[in-house]
Amino acid sequence: MAKRAGANGSGAAWAVAVHRVFRESAIRQVGYVPDAGLSRLITLCETDSEIRDVVLATEEEGVALMAGAWLGGQRGALLMQSSGIGNCINVLSMVSACAFPLMMLVTMRGEWGETNPWQVPMGQSAARHLELAGVIVYPVIRAEEVGETVAQAAQLVFSSSRAAAVLISQRVIGAKVFVGDEVKD
């Protein structure tokens, strides 16, 4: 069993702020591969009749979903944890080649108090991968700044047809701890 430790474990306040931004930005499709740090926001989207929530089997499906949504006249947002960035790279070529708007929210792993060494490589390189793929990156390390960062990113994305990712630090969502893990020195 695993859970998130930290003051904002379920991310209630920032999740509410982001959901409000989604409403104000007319986001109609939200695709996601879940992360514990995103659970509150996912629940808010699932229970919002204005938003179609689409569970994805793998993150790159979501990049394509967002492109299709835009072709059909709807705005979307794509949620994932940082381990999913690598799965998206090739499809991000389409986003760049076609100048699709793409709004991504990424909760970070492998970055702050991580206990799973397998999460560290992608967590450490996620921002650089995104930038190399043409995605504008906005790191956020304070919960109270998540909402406004998503709002200004969405404004840029949809008015300039660019891709942007808001990277929500593990400082905000809390590091995942495995129940039963003990300190062994």
Next chain:
Amino acid sequence: MAGVRDNALDRRDVVKTLLANRDRALVVAGLGAPAWDCAAAGDHPLNFYLWGAMGSAAMIGLGLALAQPERRVIVITGDGEMLMGLSSLATVAVQAPRNLVLVVLDNERYGETGMQATHTASGIDLAGMAQAAGFARVCTVRDAAQLSVAAALVREAPGPVMAVIKVSAAALPLVLPERDGALLKNRFHNALLG
């Protein structure tokens, strides 16, 4: 091992048949030969041709189908492209869009790279996979009579529908559509939404 026989149906004829009287349908064409086939059937601003993003055609179709529930969305792609996006069969089935159709032009080959065998040449059954995922209708077509039945499914049956059309691997002249992605995407968006 690759099959030695070839399929009878001509892919250009198949696509012309499926897109005849396309009415208000929106078309996503997977990269490679399916895009050339759609271009050969007659360019249309409501064709979105892929020149990359292999494995993504079905999911682009899903986003489009959810955004435009009153329009028929027809994804026309190849067996190699569909194999790369198999997980999307599950994702599409869970969303169950009634207006989404996946047409797989299955020549059992990677046509753009030297005609290497795909898994379907060894008997992997894409329609069976879609059915197991929970698609509303699936079919596999091998001749003209079955194609006319499938054409009705593609046009009208409540989705999600998958029609796997076994087509000849014969090389055909290239018919290349516009390749500027931003132009294609804006052309489509403007034709649909003004």
